Amino acid sequence: MKGKIITIIIVLLLTQYSFAGGEEYRSTKKIISIQAPALADFEDQGLDGQWVIGNTSPNVDMAVTAVKATPGGPWGLAVPEDQKKTCLGVKTGFRTRGYNFVEILPPVYDAKSYSILQNYFNIPIPNSGGDRFIPIPGKCKSLDVWVAGRGFRYNFEVWLKDFNGFVYSLDMGKLDFPGWRNLSRDIPQYIPQEEKYFPREKPLKFVKYVLVSDPDERADKFFIYFDHMKVITDVYIERIDGDDIRDNW
Numbered sequence: 001m002k003g004k005i006i007t008i009i010i011v012l013l014l015t016q017y018s019f020a021g022g023e024e025y026r027s028t029k030k031i032i033s034i035q036a037p038a039l040a041d042f043e044d045q046g047l048d049g050q051w052v053i054g055n056t057s058p059n060v061d062m063a064v065t066a067v068k069a070t071p072g073g074p075w076g077l078a079v080p081e082d083q084k085k086t087c088l089g090v091k092t093g094f095r096t097r098g099y100n101f102v103e104i105l106p107p108v109y110d111a112k113s114y115s116i117l118q119n120y121f122n123i124p125i126p127n128s129g130g131d132r133f134i135p136i137p138g139k140c141k142s143l144d145v146w147v148a149g150r151g152f153r154y155n156f157e158v159w160l161k162d163f164n165g166f167v168y169s170l171d172m173g174k175l176d177f178p179g180w181r182n183l184s185r186d187i188p189q190y191i192p193q194e195e196k197y198f199p200r201e202k203p204l205k206f207v208k209y210v211l212v213s214d215p216d217e218r219a220d221k222f223f224i225y226f227d228h229m230k231v232i233t234d235v236y237i238e239r240i241d242g243d244d245i246r247d248n249w
Helices: 111-118
Strands: 005-007 024-026 031-040 052-056 066-071 086-092 101-105 139-150 154-161 167-174 178-186 205-213 222-234
Touching: 031 111, 052 066, 086 101, 139 154, 139 167, 167 178, 205 222
Parallel strands: none
Antiparallel strands: 005 031, 024 031, 031 222, 052 101, 066 086, 086 222, 101 205, 139 178, 139 222, 154 167, 154 205
């Protein structure tokens, strides 16, 4: 899956700093390099069949449930027009009302499909178990995704996994609005992204979207569209004498 990188320039109130290439800042205490890589732009021609439906409520109507690459994209997305031709469409339905839910899972991770995103990692992210996830480079500050609502009263959650295997749900808000809207959420500080042992950087993984209906929302059908999910992240990695030795023997 192709990734798009947007460099974010931030003005920091530091006592001393030097500017290098529009992305790196140095102070007497810390160096940061803020980037905004796209985790998924949903422009891949092979999108159909990669993103799939995960767990659902037992009363789901699978005859009307599907995930599909769909023509269209938000007008406000700051990328060239040829890079917002398609988005990810999701439709589903349930036989009865209630707290109905559906999960949307990303493709099985393969580093070759994320060549630009992979450039941020010193060591390739392994996936011997064939898991579905997208690795998040650096120390993630926030995550955002464009969502086209259709007025349905569903709640939208983004689920992340840390290096210990613990999973966290980020509440992105209600979807009862018309048209495209950019939904964002800061990453809570209680989610670990590093430790004192080498290698210290422990990137998060995006593992799924979860949609949960209000109990009195109509059950027979639901449509939603996603586009251009990205993160704001600090990708600076401090180099130390000896980090070329891999502790894998």
